[in-house]
Amino acid sequence: MNHKTTKTRTPLATNGIHPLIPALERRDRLTAAEKQRIETLPWRVRPYEGGRQIIAEGSRPIESCLVLEGFTARSQTLRDGQRQLTAVHVPGDFVDLHGFLIKVMDHSVVAISRCKVGFVPHESIRQITEEMPHLARLLWTSTIIDAAIQRAWITSIGRRSALMQLAHLICELFKRLQIVGLTTGNSFVFPVSQAELGDMLGLSVVHTNRTLQELRATGTVNWQKPVVTIESWEGLAEIAEFDPTYLSLHHEPR
Amino acid sequence: MNHKTTKTRTPLATNGIHPLIPALERRDRLTAAEKQRIETLPWRVRPYEGGRQIIAEGSRPIESCLVLEGFTARSQTLRDGQRQLTAVHVPGDFVDLHGFLIKVMDHSVVAISRCKVGFVPHESIRQITEEMPHLARLLWTSTIIDAAIQRAWITSIGRRSALMQLAHLICELFKRLQIVGLTTGNSFVFPVSQAELGDMLGLSVVHTNRTLQELRATGTVNWQKPVVTIESWEGLAEIAEFDPTYLSLHHEPR
DNA sequence: CGAGGTCTTGAAGACGATCAACAAACGTGG
DNA sequence: CCACGTTTGTTGATCGTCTTCAAGACCTCG
Numbered sequence: 001m002n003h004k005t006t007k008t009r010t011p012l013a014t015n016g017i018h019p020l021i022p023a024l025e026r027r028d029r030l031t032a033a034e035k036q037r038i039e040t041l042p043w044r045v046r047p048y049e050g051g052r053q054i055i056a057e058g059s060r061p062i063e064s065c066l067v068l069e070g071f072t073a074r075s076q077t078l079r080d081g082q083r084q085l086t087a088v089h090v091p092g093d094f095v096d097l098h099g100f101l102i103k104v105m106d107h108s109v110v111a112i113s114r115c116k117v118g119f120v121p122h123e124s125i126r127q128i129t130e131e132m133p134h135l136a137r138l139l140w141t142s143t144i145i146d147a148a149i150q151r152a153w154i155t156s157i158g159r160r161s162a163l164m165q166l167a168h169l170i171c172e173l174f175k176r177l178q179i180v181g182l183t184t185g186n187s188f189v190f191p192v193s194q195a196e197l198g199d200m201l202g203l204s205v206v207h208t209n210r211t212l213q214e215l216r217a218t219g220t221v222n223w224q225k226p227v228v229t230i231e232s233w234e235g236l237a238e239i240a241e242f243d244p245t246y247l248s249l250h251h252e253p254r
Numbered sequence: 255m256n257h258k259t260t261k262t263r264t265p266l267a268t269n270g271i272h273p274l275i276p277a278l279e280r281r282d283r284l285t286a287a288e289k290q291r292i293e294t295l296p297w298r299v300r301p302y303e304g305g306r307q308i309i310a311e312g313s314r315p316i317e318s319c320l321v322l323e324g325f326t327a328r329s330q331t332l333r334d335g336q337r338q339l340t341a342v343h344v345p346g347d348f349v350d351l352h353g354f355l356i357k358v359m360d361h362s363v364v365a366i367s368r369c370k371v372g373f374v375p376h377e378s379i380r381q382i383t384e385e386m387p388h389l390a391r392l393l394w395t396s397t398i399i400d401a402a403i404q405r406a407w408i409t410s411i412g413r414r415s416a417l418m419q420l421a422h423l424i425c426e427l428f429k430r431l432q433i434v435g436l437t438t439g440n441s442f443v444f445p446v447s448q449a450e451l452g453d454m455l456g457l458s459v460v461h462t463n464r465t466l467q468e469l470r471a472t473g474t475v476n477w478q479k480p481v482v483t484i485e486s487w488e489g490l491a492e493i494a495e496f497d498p499t500y501l502s503l504h505h506e507p508r
Numbered sequence: 509c510g511a512g513g514t515c516t517t518g519a520a521g522a523c524g525a526t527c528a529a530c531a532a533a534c535g536t537g538g
Numbered sequence: 539c540c541a542c543g544t545t546t547g548t549t550g551a552t553c554g555t556c557t558t559c560a561a562g563a564c565c566t567c568g
Contacts, residue, residue, distance in 0.1 A: 193545085193546060194546075194547065195546080195547095205546090205547085206548085209547065209548060209549090210548090212547095213548090225546095225547095
């Protein structure tokens with residue numbers, strides 16, 4: 001089980017910048033000391049194949065995880081095997097800050113594509129809350145935005161038609177990936193199966209397939225397996241009734 | 255608009271204890287200093303009639319609110335007027351800690367019954383994060399549990415049948431009200447209309463009505479307008495596949 | 509007592525689920 | 539590089555859940 005774990009903890013010496021920094025700086029200014037603290041956190045990095053479980057429901061993790069590359073999701077399963085994904089995470093998302101405070105996981109975290117994940121001890125996060133209140137507020141903010149996204153999903157699943165809902169999800173992903181520089185022009189890479197897409201939308205695979213065709217027929221989106229291209233942002237946002245307010249894409253003191 | 259606002263800010267000299275304290279103490283120990291800090295926060299208290307808006311979507315509140323009596327909900331509305339409630343709040347819930355960090359509201363907060371709400375300045379909360387890190391973590395925890403509840407709703411709306419979903423909501427409300435001492439035996443007061451119930455479940459009024467009848471027919475619940483009585487907790491939990499883990503009902507250091 | 513809101517019921521129809529089968533794409537080993 | 543097996547995507551047909559529309563009963567409260 002541990003055979004692929006990188007045992008060494010390193011300050012995430014990525015080629016470029018630390019992926020958490022743009023994600024936080026999108027919402028408020030970080031001081032040099034804060035950036036340095038983030039950069040020197042002791043990370044353990046581990047790759048996952050698509051479909052693998054990263055954190056199990058019911059477990060008591062002692063580390064929180066951050067997506068570095070690829071996509072992960074929160075997953076809940078009913079007795080009959082039906083699965084619902086309650087969130088998708090993109091690189092830069094500090095997915096499991098939740099585990100730091102709830103202690104026992106109410107959901108599992110799974111890889112929905114090949115991905116790379118960083119783990120940092122809860123103790124390090126606790127220290128941040130003790131010593132760097134502003135940075136702590138920014139981490140808190142990231143969990144609050146996460147909750148706002150969940151609310152948008154509730155409204156989508158509860159009240160939007162399958163077509164609107166799919167359009168809304170694509171708008172959301174585009175905006176979120178844009179923040180972390182993972183869009184190229186109007187397109188982005190999103191390597192998930194239609195079954196996984198259905199589990200996000202609360203739809204059956206068959207209906208997901210038909211909805212995707214219906215959306216393609218509107219001419220606003222071109223989804224060719226791993227690449228999603230938005231042909232008309234206005235058209236898509238119109239179908240979805242998309243309003244990005246909930247993503248808190250503004251920069252201000254918090 | 256301000257005519258009913260209590261202008262004076264007081265340290266919430268309720269007859270009994272401060273409603274926030276049991277809600278937080280259910281999850282971790284509070285020090286005397288922390289309790290005192292909570293008790294001396296400058297509150298502004300205001301009553302609302304059922305159906306009234308408390309905080310508007312798109313607004314920029316400068317205070318956060320706490321439910322003191324009655325029930326409130328988070329609400330989002332689509333262009334065609336369809337409404338989805340994304341959360342229900344019970345007394346002791348620090349509903350709008352979110353506004354403190356997201357700045358612009360992605361949802362509105364409405365009274366779903368006659369209720370009493372306390373408001374505290376964001377600045378006071380900021381001071382807590384600066385000076386009392388442990389108390390700040392407990393407030394953060396309350397928003398994280400809020401998010402866990404939202405995830406349970408996503409899974410319910412996305413994958414559970416109307417009957418299971420309704421049963422699940424009742425189980426959840428019972429547990430949450432129990433924490434704050436608002437259950438009597440197997441029953442609790444929940445004065446909401448079937449239209450509002452439908453808006454929580456993502457169902458039409460008509461189907462909500464039929465689902466309620468179906469649930470009554472199981473003999474597990476007796477819902478007589480304001481009072482909900484659980485005739486068989488085991489039966490109801492079985493229908494709902496209810497597992498209270500997500501409510502973090504355990505007491506531990508955070 | 510009347511008026512508006514809430515609950516209830518029936519009937520028809522839409523949206524999405526399920527079942528079943530096949531096609532296409534992908535990955536793996538020979 | 540091809541053969542093969544497995545996963546993923548696609549299509550048709552049928553079924554069921556939930557929505558919508560409409561109307562009547564009940565209740566509550568001024």
